[in-house]
Amino acid sequence: MAIVQPGSCEFKVVDDRIEVADQAASAVACSKCAGKLRRWGWHWRMVILGGRSKKYRIRLRRMRCKGCGATHVIFPCFLAPYRRVITTLWREVVKKRFEGASLGRLAKETEFSLDTIRRWVRRAIGQSLQLEELGAK
Secondary structure, X not given: OEEXXXXXXXXXXXXXXEEEOOOOOOOOEOXXXXXXXXXXXXXXXXXXXXXXXXXXXXXXXXXXXXXXXXXEEEEOOOOOOOOOEOHHHHXXXXXXXXXXXXXXXXXXXXXXXXXXXXXXXXXXXXXXXXHHHOOOO
């Protein structure tokens, strides 16, 4: 189970890794049973900051619920669960596409394939349609 940690989005790049302030998550409760979370080690993950060639490692805090035993990973706000690309990068690509940029130009600028950019745009359209159906703006 993934939990996106609210708060600071600041990070720094050191050599081949990204350093983020320790995500203590003491105020975050288990999403399954609302139990208290305790530290349960770390999880290393690859993250893409710029184009495909700009890959870095990030250490994510793993937490375990005292109540139900579920394991959670605390994500910083700039990284979404199941995505290797920071959120600001894929949002910028989708925004440029909606503003009329061609898929080919975006693929060349970001070093991602046309299929990847198409998938990002389709997901963004799907998410915005779901929000409209729920009455959100």
